[in-house]
Amino acid sequence: MRKELHIRLERLSAWFGFVLLVGMLATFAVGNLLRPMSPTNTPEQIVDFLTDNQTRILLCVALMVLFIPFEYPFVIVTSLQIRRIEGGWGMLSMIQLTTGVVAPIGFFFPLAILAAAAYRPEIHSPDLLSAMSDTFWLMYVGNACIFVLQVWSIGLAALVDRGPKPVFPRWFGHLNIVLGILLIPGAFVFLNKTGPLAWNGLLANVIPSMAYLVWKIATPIVLLRAVKSEEAELAETSEAQLASA
Template sequence: MSITNDVGPDRSYLYKFQRLSAWSGFLVMAVVGVCFFTLSKVQPPIDPEWSAIEVKEWLVDNRSGILWTTVICSFIIPLEYFFVVTTSWQMRRIERGWGVLTMTQVLTGVVAPIGFFYPMFIISAAAYRAEERAPELLQLMSDLFYFAYVGFAFIFCLQCIVLGIAVLIDKRAKPIFPRWFGYLNFIMAVVLAPGAFIYVFTSGPLAWNGLFAFWIPCLAYLVWKVATPILLLKAVDSEQAEADREQVPIFI
């Protein structure tokens, strides 16, 4: 069933919403990054080999920052869904419908914000009564936090893979995304994969604070989260131009 230009909102608003949504993912990354690195100081990650006493002292010292970070994230992280939907919508143009790649992007995108939310609930619970809790219990909760936060990044690998495949199968004369963006997504999937090994290492590059498990993925994510909104804006422009030229229905 189609909704033509005579029904529903003015077409221009649909593109305005997409453009705003394209930048929402960057906004989430910027705010969460500032909060994690400066306010709660959960990044850079603490040393996995810290003693239970050291973990407790860290939680007590950063209690306020951790709790306020969770408050801020509660308002900011849901904006990620606008970014996910806009990315999926543009992938839908490539598959010319809600295909396997697009739906996989939707599902992994829906799960992705939980990778921020759920770990923060754990570390907030630890910090909430940190002075009253046994050090060993707090150490356990901090382990759960980093296992969920750093290790969860592996799920994002699938999201990058399907987006990369979609980019490369686009056979339009003027592709929606440039081919280099497809390769960037494959690189992202590779550099995020070492996060799956943090469960067996307490030191070195594959520990949760290591070069391969944290620092390289963190930098790669920054590049991806800057490049993607820019390319989405261009994709929205091309969609608008295509619709104006062909006078296609708003929804198909």
């Protein structure tokens, strides 16, 4: 592949991070899902929510199906930049790649379950719909801690980079380490129905969501700068080869 095309694809993949951010916020707003329902809601309240928001939820899931694939190029360009730090495929780039592949599944599977609940709520019992709604929120919030290794691999790569022109700034490394720590409380939503560790709680949902929002803005910016520095390195290498020829 021509170097120019390689850089263009990487730059486009980095921009997909913004596409994902806007798409996720818009689709969850459409589905009326930005604010989680309470884990203490009764089955009747859950049925009312699914019935009142049926079209919105199904449209949300349909849109997410269209947006989710953009996560893959975004994950790949991140690993390719970590690969520059490691000098080839290594532990950190591979951990980021493999855990990043799971990321879209962590969004789509819970949403598919909620869509199944909203698809025909009139034919299911309130208890079944309540269980499906619980499954959605437990998976969506609780599974977030799975991505701790992903963001920590990015953070560690930024912190261990000792090159003359680091691929990622050090503050970005610290941001990823902090985000990983903030995602850990999500694991405890399975044990709590109320309080800060419930799926709508401060520690399990609100703070991690805000941190993730910051990360989702910062990461594409950092990746675009990294791709620009890679482009400059390739240009310098080409010039050196021409000079020595």
